[in-house]
Amino acid sequence: MRRVSKITAAGITAAALALTATACGESSTESNSSSTSSAGTGGKLKVGAAYDVGGRGDNSFNDSAARGLDKAKAELGAEVKELTAKHGETPADREARLVSLAEGGYNPVIAVGFAYKDSVDKVAAKFPKTTFGLVDSVSEAKNVDSIVFTEEQGSYLAGVAAALKSKDGKVGFIGGVDLPLIKKFAAGFEQGVKETKPSASVQIQYLTTGTDLSGFGSPDKGKHAAQGMLDKGIDVIYAAAGGSGAGAIEAVAAKKGTWAIGVDSDQAKDPALSKYAASILTSVVKNVDTGVFELSKSVKDGKPLVGVHTYSLAENGVSLTTTGDHLKDIQAQLDAAKKKIVDGQIRVKTTI
Structure with missing residues (x-):
């Protein structure tokens, strides 16, 4: 399902989208494979989350995303895997984190933070049957749900x-x-x-x-x-x-x-x-949790949300x-x- 934003989100990309930070010591893995979730056809929903620095427990941005995952577990019966970035990592580390989730059959794979933008672009192309979520930035990839806010x-x-x-x-x-x-x-x-x-x-x-x-x-x-x-x-x-x-x-x-x-x-x-x-x-x-949960539910329902959606003041x-x-x-x-x-x-x- 292609979703169209009510408010243009392109303005948040700019130079910041190319920046990366944080690290886990992983290396990039090349893969041309595709991963699909059996959710939507009666299988168990598996949601993968790649947090930015601080991860769950940062009392702020990442925790907002984590609440969406908790809701997906409680209401959708989702199996969840969470990985967290660390200071000093390379772009390859971020890519490897996303690849590991996609190869593990997690769908959707949700990248929390604008610093994942370039990594999402690359990895989404390698896993066209997996739906990716990108919080706080915009991807042009057809299998990515860009979740942005005013x-x-x-x-x-x-x-x-x-x-x-x-x-x-x-x-x-x-x-x-x-x-x-x-x-x-x-x-x-x-x-x-x-x-x-x-x-x-x-x-x-x-x-x-x-x-x-x-x-x-x-x-x-x-x-x-x-x-x-x-x-x-x-x-x-x-x-x-x-x-x-x-x-x-x-x-x-x-x-x-x-x-x-x-x-x-x-x-x-x-x-x-x-x-x-x-x-x-x-x-x-x-309300990052709203975007995370809505994406997760859409995959479970077999109608994955993709495109750009801006969560504005008008829609809380x-x-x-x-x-x-x-x-x-x-x-x-x-x-x-x-x-x-x-x-x-x-x-x-x-x-x-």
């Missing part, structure tokens, strides 16, 4: 919340790496802040640059960056930095009267961060969490902003 829209709402909750109009954004994908978060956040409170200031900082993707898995760097912002009087900090965001949240929680904004998962509910819940204003949730692909009721006093303003985005009255930027 991160900028959710981030705009976070900007509205930050502007309304900040005492002095000083807010900060911490991005894991200065990539086009993360700049979507920054652009939407800054726009939301400025259009809500024009006098407000937004400090934007990235933990690493270029091909150094350690900014997504270094809580110490996140904590240090947040502390620097707090020292300058910034009282609301939004971190779109994967596992590094946990460090930022920890720093904010240590200073009374300040707020942290989480990302990808409801970080106030995460067991590892629950002790900081009172300081987490909200989280910009990216991105949203703000309300854990702790910290947004209750500004919910009306947030609802109004959301309606304007959905109706097209507000066009959210994707670049700074």
Whole structure:
């Protein structure tokens, strides 16, 4: 089933898609074989997942995908295999991870993270009867379901919340790496802040640059960056930095009267961060789990989803969490902003 996106996703590709990071010491395996799942013809569904750095338990992006796998196990009876990238790996390592899942009969094989883009393109061509999922990037391969999100829209709402909750109009954004994908978060956040409170200031900082993707898995760097912002009087900090965001949240929680904004998962509910819940204003949730589950179900039903699908604000692909009721006093303003985005009255930027 070819699926057509309601919102164009091509803008997230750019140079970031060629970047890779993380490692498991595997090597690429050449294969011209094809793998098919017996799901859809009465067989057991086998779902393979290739996580980015941090994997299950990162309290953020990968965990959102993991929830989709858990749902597939619970509701579809799926057998699941999960592999995780490590720091310092080569493109061949990513390819080998995907090949091992496809050769093992897993279908779909879901690559979690834009850094898998080139690897998915190559491996999907070798296994035309296997359906692949690619999160946060777009592949032209006919047997790939590209699962992307309007991160900028959710981030705009976070900007509205930050502007309304900040005492002095000083807010900060911490991005894991200065990539086009993360700049979507920054652009939407800054726009939301400025259009809500024009006098407000937004400090934007990235933990690493270029091909150094350690900014997504270094809580110490996140904590240090947040502390620097707090020292300058910034009282609301939004971190779109994967596992590094946990460090930022920890720093904010240590200073009374300040707020942290989480990302990808409801970080106030995460067991590892629950002790900081009172300081987490909200989280910009990216429902990766929905995309993972829908793809898995489509394969089981014998009608695999392929093509590009953008999970937007209109279809709850991105949203703000309300854990702790910290947004209750500004919910009306947030609802109004959301309606304007959905109706097209507000066009959210994707670049700074």
